[in-house]
Amino acid sequence: MAAVKYISREKLPEWLKALAAERRLLVPVEEGGAVVFRAYDPAKAPVFGSDATAPPKGSVFPASKELFSYTYGKEGEDAKPTLTLDPKTTAEPTVVFGSKPCGARGFLIxxxxxxxxxxxxxxxxxxxxxxxxxxxxxxxVENTCFCHWVGSGPADPAGSDLLLTPVAGGWLVEAVSAKGEPLLASPALTDGAAKAAEAEEVKAKTRAALGEAPDISTSKEALLARFDDMDFWRDQSDKCISCGACTYLCPTCYCFSITDEGSGMSGKRLRSWDACMHFQFTLEASGHNPRPTKAHRLKNRVGHKFSYYPTLHDGLIACCGCGRCVKSCPVSVDIREIVQNAVAKAKA
Structure with a gap:
């Protein structure tokens, strides 16, 4: 693994400018009262230090993605119609800079x-x-953070390629993956060995500030046991307004819908974010909906993250504990409370 480096606050713009010259560079910036990831603009200062309102999910899984364009054709009156597809599978080289570790960890899901x-x-x-x-x-840490509940932490390197830890005057820079190592070659970075101990102290102090996590090791079984208990789910969902903010701001939600947009003999197929908290997501053409109420839909959302997904994927919880769904919910639905309530119900 490459040696650790150090970047000072004064040298950071130099490094960012060099990265932006080589590839698309996304950084957190303030926009419309929120902090979101946008293309780097030297004239607009990035917002580092606090977690962005929206995770960097869109950098790899955009809110709307053209999968392919299509064209219908016919050479002669008796010829069979033809269909030409032009898939859009190439991707622009990108660096996402300044996300918290939980935002990148979401891609492991x-x-x-x-x-x-x-x-x-x-x-x-x-x-x-x-x-x-x-x-x-x-x-x-914020009171909505709970990364330590799901086997992670405030300096968890999983999903990152480089990890920066704040130290006096700047950041210690550690390569986590082979993809991240080439970025350490910048002349803006210097040797960071002398800052390593300070960085470890920062990590330990921040982790200690989270306190001890409650035991939710039985959540998989506890939520499954409540599957048919709709009284329980109505109680948990009473104040939910089905706005879908929890899903769109979640680093681990990956539901989508497919639509075709065309005119005449040509068009394109799009994949767009969708949300299991919306009534239309599971609405069938017949008019039947297997999840007809918000209680059914919340049951699916929480159950998927803490029960169904772990069952399918070696116990991995499909939640990174970033707390966005708690912090941005307009009516304060708290997924932590729901999981704990299910665990407590199973023990009763």
């Missing part, structure tokens, strides 16, 4: 779905392989 051996997704794979994640370890 995507990987098992879209990079599986049975149904690999060429669009996702191309974007994933073309993207490098430079994350910043947390030095503060």
């Amino acid at each position: 995507f990987d098992r779905v879209y990079m599986g051996k049975k149904f690999p997704d060429p669009y996702y794979i191309a974007a994933r392989e073309a993207t490098v994640f430079v994350t910043m370890a947390c030095d503060t």
Whole structure:
């Protein structure tokens, strides 16, 4: 593994400018009262230090992605119609800079779905392989953070390619993967060995600030035991307004819908984010909906993350504990409370 490096706050713009000259560079910026990832603009200062309102999910899995364009044709009156497809499977080399570790860790949940051996997704794979994640370890925690509940932590390197830890005057820079190592060659970085001990102290202090996590090791079985208990799910969902903010801001939600947009003999097929918290997501053409109420839909959302997905994927919880769904919910639905309530119900 490459040696650790150090980048000062004064040298950071130099490094960012060099990265932006080589590939697309996405950084967190303030926009419309929120912090979102946008293409780097030297004239607009990035917002580092606190977690972005929206995770960097769109860098690899965009809110709307053209899968292919299509054209129908016919050479003669008696000839069979032809169909020409032009798939859009290439991806632009990208660096996502400044996400918290939990934002990048979310892609580990995507990987098992879209990079599986049975149904690999060429669009996702191309974007994933073309993207490098430079994350910043947390030095503060919020009351909505619960990464330690799900086997992670404020300096978790899983999913990152470079990990920056705040130290006096700048950041210690560690290569986590082979994809991240080439970025350490920048002359803006210097040797960081002297800062390593300080970085470890920052990591330990931040982790200690989270306190001890409750035991949710039985959540998989506890939620499954409540599957048919709709009274329980109505209680949990009473204040939910089905806005879908929890799903769109979640680093691990990957539901989508497919639509065709065309005119005449040509058009394009799009994949767009969708949300299991919406009534229309499971609405069938017959008019039947297997998840007719918000209680059914919340049951699916929580159950998928803490029960169904772990069952299918070696116990891995499909939640990174970033707390966005708690922090941004307009009516304060708290997924932590729901999981704990299910666990407590199973013990009663």
